[in-house]
Amino acid sequence: MxxxxxxxxxxxxxxxxxxxxxxxxxxxxxxxxxxxxxxxxxxxxxxxxxxxxxxxxxxxxxxxxxxxxxxxxxxxxxxxxxxxxxxxxxxxxxxxxxxxxxxxxxxxxxxxxxxxxxxxxxxxxxxxxxxxxxxxxxxxxxxxxxxxxxxxxxxxxxxxxxxxxxxxxxxxxxxxxxxxxxxxxxxxxxxxxxxxxxxxxxxxxxxxxxxxxxxxFTRDPLDYVSSVKKLLKKNKYKIENMSKKNKNKVIITNKKYINKAYKKWAKNSLEERSISRLVRCLFFSVKHKKINFALRGLYGKVKSWLLKAIS
Missing domain, CATH: 3.90.550.10 (Spore Coat Polysaccharide Biosynthesis Protein SpsA; Chain A)
Structure with a gap:
């Protein structure tokens, strides 16, 4: 052609x-x-x-x-x-x-x-x-x-x-x-x-x-969280110059994405019965304490599994 x-x-x-x-x-x-x-x-x-x-x-x-x-x-x-x-x-x-x-x-x-x-x-x-x-x-x-x-x-x-x-x-x-x-x-x-x-x-x-x-499909949840935070930090001045509506939309939506990634990480850790992965997940969730880290639905499973693991 x-x-x-x-x-x-x-x-x-x-x-x-x-x-x-x-x-x-x-x-x-x-x-x-x-x-x-x-x-x-x-x-x-x-x-x-x-x-x-x-x-x-x-x-x-x-x-x-x-x-x-x-x-x-x-x-x-x-x-x-x-x-x-x-x-x-x-x-x-x-x-x-x-x-x-x-x-x-x-x-x-x-x-x-x-x-x-x-x-x-x-x-x-x-x-x-x-x-x-x-x-x-x-x-x-x-x-x-x-x-x-x-x-x-x-x-x-x-x-x-x-x-x-x-x-x-x-x-x-x-x-x-x-x-x-x-x-x-x-x-x-x-x-x-x-x-x-x-x-x-x-x-x-x-x-x-x-x-x-x-x-x-294969990305590590922590890598995803880190990439989102780096992207937002790099473009902070652009976000600050947006309208109030758009600025809030960017911040709130990405917090939801990060929160979802932490929950997936914790769930995978439980399924794999990996104490080290779970502790690492909890550590980073506390480190990024401004994020609403919602593990409420998994709390009972986490507590039960950890008690069994250390007994």
């Missing part, structure tokens, strides 16, 4: 141990009705056949696909930056190696971003799919927003995945924060939203795959 006459589009694809899903991902990107002229696939030292898949696509599409290979695992943010640094097109988009796009995702986003002068980045609707590609959540159930949506980003109330942005906006914002082990994507979207309103294409262009090996 020939490259269109409009603005050029580049796509970077962070990949790690996604051999099973990467071919479908790359096919969906390369076969867009508005095809990208540059696709950069970054392998973060995968231990499966991901590298071989990338090399095969480099062979098949020598003028469009470029592989970047890390000798050691450097983390999500560094892998994202490896791809972002190589994109030289007018517009930039991204997709995880286990996700895929529907055929007109790029076409509709280019139309949106070029038709409104105040819009410098854009995104499409999405649906969640399982490992087999079956839809597990309908598009109607996922919130969408446009314009100034920094508050919605910080409370995770917007289905903003696989955005597209002007290269000039990317150059202003810079790269992903490699000091963040989690939440680097949210932080980057906050920084984008600070500089430009966002456009929204109602076309359901993204298919977001949820598999049990993904980080959203």
């Amino acid at each position: 020939p490259i269109p006459d409009g603005p050029t589009v580049g796509v970077f694809v962070p990949a790690y141990n996604c051999e099973e899903f990467l071919p479908a991902c790359l096919d969906s990107v390369l076969e867009q009705t508005y095809p990208p002229s540059q696709v950069v696939v970054c392998d973060d030292a995968s231990t499966d056949g991901t590298r071989a898949v990338i090399k095969e696509y480099e062979r098949r599409y020598p003028s469009r696909v470029e592989g970047v290979f890390h000798d050691q695992n450097r983390g999500i943010a560094a892998n994202l930056n490896s791809g972002l640094r190589r994109i030289e097109t007018d517009l930039v988009s991204l997709i995880a190696g286990d996700d895929s796009w529907r055929p007109k995702k790029i076409e509709y986003e280019v139309e949106e971003i070029t038709s409104k002068e105040e819009i410098r980045w854009v995104y499409s609707g999405y649906q969640r799919i399982d490992a087999e590609g079956n839809v597990i959540e309908s598009p109607e159930a996922i919130n969408a927003g446009e314009g100034d949506i920094m508050c919605e980003i910080l409370v995770n109330h917007v289905g903003l995945r696989n955005w597209m942005a002007e290269k000039s906006l990317i150059e202003e914002v810079g790269y992903f924060d490699e000091s963040m082990e989690m939440g680097e994507d949210v932080d980057y979207k906050v920084r984008l939203s600070e500089r430009s309103k966002i456009g929204y294409s109602e076309y359901i262009g993204v298919r977001y795959r949820r598999v049990k090996s993904s980080k959203s």
Whole structure:
């Protein structure tokens, strides 16, 4: 398919141990009705056949696909930056190696971003799919927003995945924060939203795959709590400058998320019968005493189990 006459589009694809899903991902990107002229696939030292898949696509599409290979695992943010640094097109988009796009995702986003002068980045609707590609959540159930949506980003109330942005906006914002082990994507979207309103294409262009090996399933609750607190601290001045309504929404909603993570951590500790994990959980809940740490429903189980453990 020939490259269109409009603005050029580049796509970077962070990949790690996604051999099973990467071919479908790359096919969906390369076969867009508005095809990208540059696709950069970054392998973060995968231990499966991901590298071989990338090399095969480099062979098949020598003028469009470029592989970047890390000798050691450097983390999500560094892998994202490896791809972002190589994109030289007018517009930039991204997709995880286990996700895929529907055929007109790029076409509709280019139309949106070029038709409104105040819009410098854009995104499409999405649906969640399982490992087999079956839809597990309908598009109607996922919130969408446009314009100034920094508050919605910080409370995770917007289905903003696989955005597209002007290269000039990317150059202003810079790269992903490699000091963040989690939440680097949210932080980057906050920084984008600070500089430009966002456009929204109602076309359901993204298919977001949820598999049990993904980080959203396997993340440690404490890592999640730490990432949320770091994100809020880093963006404190932006939150302080929000309206009172939005500021309270960000603070209260994230406290609920943290509280939920602590409860999950405590429950997992009980199920695993791990005293060390439970004590660590209780220690951090006290350390962050400003958080309403609600273990009320688990208190009886905790007390009973600890008495048995020390008797």
